[in-house]
Amino acid sequence: MPLSFPFNRGQLVVLVAVNPRERVWGRLVGLESAGVAIRGMELGSWDENLATIRNGAPEHASLGTRFVPMHRVESLYLDDSIAGAPSMAELFKRTTGLEPLDFLADPEPPRRGKR
Numbered sequence: 001m002p003l004s005f006p007f008n009r010g011q012l013v014v015l016v017a018v019n020p021r022e023r024v025w026g027r028l029v030g031l032e033s034a035g036v037a038i039r040g041m042e043l044g045s046w047d048e049n050l051a052t053i054r055n056g057a058p059e060h061a062s063l064g065t066r067f068v069p070m071h072r073v074e075s076l077y078l079d080d081s082i083a084g085a086p087s088m089a090e091l092f093k094r095t096t097g098l099e100p101l102d103f104l105a106d107p108e109p110p111r112r113g114k115r
Contacts, residue, residue, distance in 0.1 A: 012079035017072040027104040035069040
């Protein structure tokens with residue numbers, strides 16, 4: 001019986017990359033042999049970002065969409081709670097009061113003015 005692939009577009013994940021080493025939490029935008037596209041934020045600034053969002057300035061959080069080439073991907077994890085420890089999404093919601101998928105939604109395209 002074949003196993004189903006657990007990573008689907010829109011899921012919350014944690015990506016660990018090397019050279020340089022970084023960890024990113026976010027929404028999976030795409031996954032293919034060339035690499036991983038993710039909309040999220042680096043975990044190195046997690047506490048600062050949560051404080052910024054909680055204090056009413058979510059537009060100042062270091063949120064972005066990035067592509068990480070597959071040669072840099074060390075591992076990719078689903079953002080699940082494990083052995084009673086909350087997921088990053090649960091911590092995000094508990095700290096900021098915002099739904100993670102709403103916060104990580106694609107930005108609105110700029111509106112064009114009338115000519």
